[in-house]
Amino acid sequence: xxxxxxxxxxxxxxxxxxxxxxxxxxxxxxxxxxxxxxxxxxxxxxxxxxxxxxxxxxxxxxxxxxxxxxxxxxxxxxxxxxxxxxxxxxxxxxxxxxxxxxxxxxxxxxxxxxxx
Amino acid sequence: xxxxxxxxxxxxxxxxxxxxxxxxxxxxxxxxxxxxxxxxxxxxxxxxxxxxxxxxxxxxxxxxxxxxxxxxxxxxxxxxxxxxxxxxxxxxxxxxxxxxxxxxxxxxxxxxxxxx
Numbered sequence: 001x002x003x004x005x006x007x008x009x010x011x012x013x014x015x016x017x018x019x020x021x022x023x024x025x026x027x028x029x030x031x032x033x034x035x036x037x038x039x040x041x042x043x044x045x046x047x048x049x050x051x052x053x054x055x056x057x058x059x060x061x062x063x064x065x066x067x068x069x070x071x072x073x074x075x076x077x078x079x080x081x082x083x084x085x086x087x088x089x090x091x092x093x094x095x096x097x098x099x100x101x102x103x104x105x106x107x108x109x110x111x112x113x114x115x116x
Numbered sequence: 117x118x119x120x121x122x123x124x125x126x127x128x129x130x131x132x133x134x135x136x137x138x139x140x141x142x143x144x145x146x147x148x149x150x151x152x153x154x155x156x157x158x159x160x161x162x163x164x165x166x167x168x169x170x171x172x173x174x175x176x177x178x179x180x181x182x183x184x185x186x187x188x189x190x191x192x193x194x195x196x197x198x199x200x201x202x203x204x205x206x207x208x209x210x211x212x213x214x215x216x217x218x219x220x221x222x223x224x225x226x227x228x229x230x231x232x
Binding site: 035 | 147149151156157158159160161164166174204206208210212218219220221222223224225226228
């Protein structure tokens, strides 16, 4: 079974609008961490935001916020006030506490295009 | 500047040839990782190392080998046994940690490997 599922292969948003990128995960481990990375066309992976499974509040980092719904096992990324430079691939990833050490499992990504 | 350097940026392999991808980091991280990315796909873990002189297989280790003789360096060899090596290879490093530990993985710019 897929541990990380990103159901939106591509998303489009108008500049200055907000956009939500979906991520659902599957784990039986009570301790886990969720990450979002951005991959521009250059290829390098850029860390955006992190949410721990016991964090009470949703994580925020500037224009990025994570809508964490633990019961639904979802960790959606919200980008507010989209900019042209936000056009990139976005990956959700998970680290499980008991079974995987420090390794991450990645989803297949969502290609975001910001239109002017 | 602190970071992860991957070289070369582009690499071509002939049939039956072994090639080695370089990954060097000056972030003083104990853990290092190699990922493979195929077009339109997420990242898959090849090998990882949490400490010098120790490494573990990831999900797709067949046809690859690594060494970890120095903390700063984690070279990946793509052997002739890897029949489909054309892909984008990403190296990452982090402080070691599991589960709830944030321990962000930082990535290099990647190496694109093609078969001649």
